[in-house]
Amino acid sequence: MTMSALGEPCVLLKLGEIVLKGKNRELFERRLIANIRHALQTVGIQVDVRRRHGVVAIFLPQGATPEQADAVAQRVADVPGLVWIHRAWRVAKDPDAVLKAGLELAGESEEAKRGARFAVRSRRRDKRFPLRSNELDRLVGGAINDEYGLPVDLKNPELTVFIEVDRDEVFVFTGGIPGQGGLPVGSSGRALVLMSGGIDSPVAAYRMMRRGLHVDFLHFSGIPFTTSESIYKAYALVRKLDRFQGRSRLWVVPFGKAQQSIRSSGQDRLAVIAQRRLMLKTAEEVAHRIRAAALITGDALGQVSSQTLANITAQDNAVELPILRPLVGWDKTEIMAEARRIGTLEISELPDEDCCSLLAPKRAETRAKIEDLKLIEKRLDAEELCVQLADSIQEYTL
Ligand code: ATP
Ligand code: MG
Numbered sequence: 001m002t003m004s005a006l007g008e009p010c011v012l013l014k015l016g017e018i019v020l021k022g023k024n025r026e027l028f029e030r031r032l033i034a035n036i037r038h039a040l041q042t043v044g045i046q047v048d049v050r051r052r053h054g055v056v057a058i059f060l061p062q063g064a065t066p067e068q069a070d071a072v073a074q075r076v077a078d079v080p081g082l083v084w085i086h087r088a089w090r091v092a093k094d095p096d097a098v099l100k101a102g103l104e105l106a107g108e109s110e111e112a113k114r115g116a117r118f119a120v121r122s123r124r125r126d127k128r129f130p131l132r133s134n135e136l137d138r139l140v141g142g143a144i145n146d147e148y149g150l151p152v153d154l155k156n157p158e159l160t161v162f163i164e165v166d167r168d169e170v171f172v173f174t175g176g177i178p179g180q181g182g183l184p185v186g187s188s189g190r191a192l193v194l195m196s197g198g199i200d201s202p203v204a205a206y207r208m209m210r211r212g213l214h215v216d217f218l219h220f221s222g223i224p225f226t227t228s229e230s231i232y233k234a235y236a237l238v239r240k241l242d243r244f245q246g247r248s249r250l251w252v253v254p255f256g257k258a259q260q261s262i263r264s265s266g267q268d269r270l271a272v273i274a275q276r277r278l279m280l281k282t283a284e285e286v287a288h289r290i291r292a293a294a295l296i297t298g299d300a301l302g303q304v305s306s307q308t309l310a311n312i313t314a315q316d317n318a319v320e321l322p323i324l325r326p327l328v329g330w331d332k333t334e335i336m337a338e339a340r341r342i343g344t345l346e347i348s349e350l351p352d353e354d355c356c357s358l359l360a361p362k363r364a365e366t367r368a369k370i371e372d373l374k375l376i377e378k379r380l381d382a383e384e385l386c387v388q389l390a391d392s393i394q395e396y397t398l
Contacts, residue, residue, distance in 0.1 A: 005100035007091035009069035011058040012164070012171050013076060014084035016181045019054065032056070032081045032184040038246050043075050052166050053125050056082075059090065073177060078243045080210045081187075082179030086162070088171040095131050095139065101172045102140040102161050103147055109159055109174055117153035118144060122163040129165045136163055180210060185245040188212030191324065192292040194283055195219045195250070197233035197352045200298025200327055202241060202344040203335050207326035208296050209244050216290055217248065218283050218393075220255040226353040235396055236347045242398050244342075250396040251290075253282060253389050261385075265376050269365040272306050274376050277318035278389075281382060284319040285390035299325045303332065305364040314368045 013036075018028045033049055033056065040047055040058075045068050048059040058076070060069055066087075073087045091101045102120065106112055122136035131139065140161065144150055150159075164171040193205040195217040205215055219234040231252055242248040262274050283295050299307045299315075316323055327335055339345035377383075 005091075005097070005104045006089040006172075007097070007101060008062075008089065009060060009064060009066045010088050010090045010171070011060075011069055011073045011076065012086040012088040012173065013056040013058070013082050013179070014086070015054065015056065016081055016083040016179070017183060018081060028081075028184055028187050029056075031187045032079075035079050035081070035184050035186070035246070036076055039075055039079050039243070040072060043071050045072060047072060055125075055164075055166075057090075057166075057171070077177050077179055079184075080180045080182040080212070080244060081184035083181055084176045085179055086171075086173045086176040088164075088173035090169045091172055093126075093129065093165070093168070093170055095136070098136065098163060098165075098170050098172065099140055099143055101170075102163060103143050105172055105174055106144045106150070106159065106161050107148060111159035111174075112148055112150060115150060116158035117156070118150045118159040118161065119152065119154050119157035120144070120161045120163065122165070124165045126165050126167050129170075133163075133165075136165075180244065182210030183212035185209050185212060186214045189294075190214050190216070190290070190292045191294040191296050192216050192218055192283055192287045192290065193296040194279060194298075195234050195237065196298070197230045197237070197348065197350075198298065199339050199345065199348040200300065200303075200335055201296075202237045202298075202348060203338050203342070204296055204298040204324075204326050205241055206244060206338070206342050206344075208324060209241070211326075213294070213296075214245055214247075215296065216292060217250045218253065218286055219250060220253045220279055220282075222256045222259065222353065223254040225256040225260070229352040231396075233347060233350060233352050237344055238396075239398060240344050240347060241342070248398050250398075251286060251393045252396065253286075253393050255279075255389070258385060258389060261380055262376070265379055267372070267376055270368055270372060270376060272364050273311050273314055273368040274373055276306055276311075276315055277373060277377070278380075278382055278386060280315055280318045280323070281386040282389040284321050285386050286393060287321055289390065294322045294324050295319065296324045296326070298327055298335075300327045300330050300332070300335065305366050308366045310367040311365075314370050314373060317370050318373075 050057045073085050091097045120137045120141040122133040191213045193215045195201045238250045
């Protein structure tokens with residue numbers, strides 16, 4: 001067995017917007033670390049998550065393999081609040097140890113094998129270290145150049161060796177994986193996502209998790225007049241999204257009978273928007289019960305007839321809680337690209353019998369009048385109905 005100069009494998013995390021948080025930073029960082037620990041429970045490796053000045057380091061137990069460190073890095077790449085995840089090596093705080101590690105890391109990289117142009121970038125978070133960062137750059141860079149004959153290119157390197165001098169150790173690494181960015185889940189509070197089986201609402205949920213909301217999911221199924229397919233789809237989507245926040249809950253409302261009453265109220269062209277208002281009113285009732293402070297939908301302005309400005313106004317008018325619509329300014333192609341990236345698109349594209357298909361009029365109203373909607377709701381006794389609907393919800397925990 002050859003002796004490695006690389007020290008222990010570990011994972012180094014760079015925080016995103018949290019660094020702008022001033023006085024609240026402490027709170028955000030604590031939340032982030034709790035989220036990281038929770039996410040890593042699924043990896044099944046005992047880790048030690050430590051806050052360092054401006055970064056977070058994850059140490060693995062003695063004898064941990066690089067593959068285990070890779071698994072940890074992959075898992076935390078899903079945790080919002082991080083911009084970079086580096087698979088690093090933790091070496092002793094001594095210029096000679098750093099030099100050896102830098103040499104070995106560069107030498108075993110794919111880039112070195114094809115003679116890539118390289119750079120060394122050092123940072124000293126601990127100013128007591130005997131070498132300044134440009135001296136470290138020159139020491140390690142010079143050695144790599146001598147040993148492997150790689151050309152230095154500070155402007156546009158193909159390979160970068162990063163050296164970060166910290167309080168108790170030095171981290172050495174090349175490359176990294178981009179994180180999700182955003183804020184730690186939970187730092188902005190809780191909200192309830194109206195989750196269809198479609199493409200848009202899972203993306204909306206993801207975007208708001210990234211802004212620090214922990215979300216619950218609420219799905220309206222056409223049961224008893226449709227099959228349970230849409231519920232399975234919603235469940236599969238929630239499972240897919242759970243890796244970004246953990247502890248996800250799906251609530252399902254059997255909505256078929258309420259839809260039937262809307263239909264029999266005779267106002268064909270208003271049915272879709274009346275139904276949407278009833279969904280929102282029910283969601284508001286559920287939100288109060290689970291202490292969610294906002295509703296989230298996948299609406300995008302103008303995408304379908306229920307999403308015109310007039311109809312969005314009619315929806316906002318139905319409830320007091322704010323309705324967050326993170327996709328309001330997005331094109332369908334942009335939404336689809338994001339859905340593909342977060343892995344929900346292929347589930348959303350599965351066929352299902354959405355409850356909305358029960359109620360598709362030939363011509364939907366694009367400028368619903370609020371007075372007309374209120375009349376329908378009076379006849380339905382919507383205020384009572386939404387309480388009953390909220391009473392009938394079923395919970396699905398992951
Ligand atoms: P999506 O792709 O999210 O289904 P969509 O383009 O089909 O959206 P609509 O059917 O008008 O658009 O729905 C707009 C929003 O209303 C959805 O993004 C979702 O938030 C909510 N919604 C629609 N149907 C349901 C449902 N069955 N259960 C829960 N929420 C729903
Ligand atoms: Mg839909």
